[in-house]
Amino acid sequence: MLTQPPGRRALMRAGAIAGLAAAGLPALPRAAQAAGTLTLVLESEVVILDPYATTAAITRTFGYHVWDTLFAMAENGEIRPQMVRSHTTSPDSLTWTFTLRDGLKFHDGAPVTAADCVASLKRWMPRDPLGRMLQAVTASVEPRDANSFALVLKEPFPLLLDVLGKPNAPVPFILPARVIEAAGNGRITEIIGSGPFIFRQNQWRAGDRMVLDRNPNYVPREEAPDFLAGGKRVKVDSLVLRVMPDEGTAASALAVGEVDYVQYLGFDQLSRLERARGVELMGLTGIHMFQGNFRLNHASGPFADPEIRKVMLHLVDQKSIMQAIGIPARFAKSDCTSFWMCDAPLETKAGSEAARFDVAKAREMLRRTNYKGEPVVMLQVSASISQTAAQVLAQSMKEAGFTVDEQVMDWGTVLARRANKEGWSIFPVYSNGIDMVSPLNHFYIASTCADYPGWSCDNRIPPLLAQFAKAETMAEKKRLADEIQTIAYELVPNLMWGQFARPAGYRDRLKGLPRSSFPIFWEVSV
Secondary structure (H helix, E strand, C coil): CCCCCCCHHHHHHHHHHHHHHHHCCCCCCCCCCCCCEEEEECCCCCCCCCCCCCCCHHHHHHHHHHCCECEEECCCCCEEECCEEEEEECCCCCEEEEEECCCCECCCCCECCHHHHHHHHHHHHHHCHHHHHHHHCEEEEEEEECCEEEEEECCCCCCHHHHHCCCCCCCCECCCHHHHHHHCCCCCCCCCCCCCEEECHHHCECCCEEEEEECCCCCCCCCCCECCECCCCCCCCEEEEECCCCHHHHHHHHHCCCCCEECCCCHHHHHHHHHCCCEEEECCCHHHCEEEEEEECCCCCHHHCHHHHHHHCCCCCHHHHHHHHCCCHHHEECCCCCCCCCCCCCCCCCCHHHCCCCHHHHHHHHHCCCCCCCEEEEEEECCCHHHHHHHHHHHHHHHHCCEEEEEEECHHHHHHHHCCCCCCCEEEEEEEHHHCCCCCCCHHHHCCCCCCCCCCCCCCHHHHHHHHHHCCCHHHHHHHHHHHHHHHHHHCCEEEEEEECCCEEEECCCECCCCCCCCCCCCCEC
16 A cells, blocks of 8 residues: 555556556566565565464464574475474373474574473464463473473373464564463564564564564574475565455566565466466375365354354355355365365265255344344455455345444454454454364364354363364374364354465566465575
């Protein structure tokens, strides 16, 4: 967003860009910029900087560049050491000792110590579903010396390393103990990491741009980079994160070389960008696809009534939503009803017979509930594909007899509004598939009966999640995942509106860009 009206030359330039892009003509020469600087347009503006305070993917993206983790996930799902040099386990699997790599420093020059790791884990655990599971079986976590700490369990916890290396937000990033202490019960405000990039607070312009500079003191692992694991060797000087809420503007800027990377391209922009000189598209599959959902508020409003929530299962038409958004068939899965993603290890149809699009049935079901026409407050993200999904649902809801109050805003405002138990009923969102492939990390299942926006609760689910965490075979995990999903369809914490891939676009001058739904810019060169 502009902080002041553009001048005449800027307006003429914008018009020329739009005209060339719309015509599919070759891009203009790239505008001059600092050597080694990448200009990026990510999914949204980074609004919440505290990495433990939100599950928003944009905060996680910011976090992976600024902070580091004890363990990290490779492309094949393997959890590997990252900040940790070595770790040992006692014969009874109750005492785990972790030793840090040499040379780890925070951006202010202070060494990363075991005390920082302990403070970070203690702050993170109660704020994360898997963290709370770990906390429940933890007897103590304390430093042994400056570079090692011990985590003592009350009982064996087979998922320990998976939890410490999980890529699902909030990620257990390591922060300075002094920063955590200064924050108290409030949000982290001093952004000091030890990761490959440094956040420049003095260059942050809300609504416009954010700058991350290469960390010259970062010591990467010796292994080759592999998704979020391995060596993170930064080959550019800076990342400039531009705020461009309008997809058309971002696509046009990419076409003429004014930005290097756009995380999410509008589906209506793909054909012309495929013809634009110097532009490459990145299509993704498997866990790098997305799952679209409508999150329901169980704490107040109409959806506090479970019978009214069940009506909603008959009002989501995935096919119509995908068509309205304009998602090409090659980027979409039709009618996926698995909470744990389709074409994924735990895919299941258990309980999904309750979710069949049928407006007439929904209308009759609604008549039999206590619904008296109260407004359903639907938060919509302006000019986004999720807004389109919400508009399709809103129409079906109105046909079934709901009163729908559609309120349009930016994503940052949605994040702020959803934190309140009152004032909203439903909002659309889409999430990385890697965040939804298991009951233990699926946002709306892992947070069952926890203080998480939406506040859905069925007391049968948490014990099943604990059993899932201890399951030793895939057969047992699948059985439990089926049981959990069956209950979830009765609870209706969310409504799936589709599984799809969202292509990213980038200039072909970028070399080594990982093929990932997580924007990753270490190892990228120009």
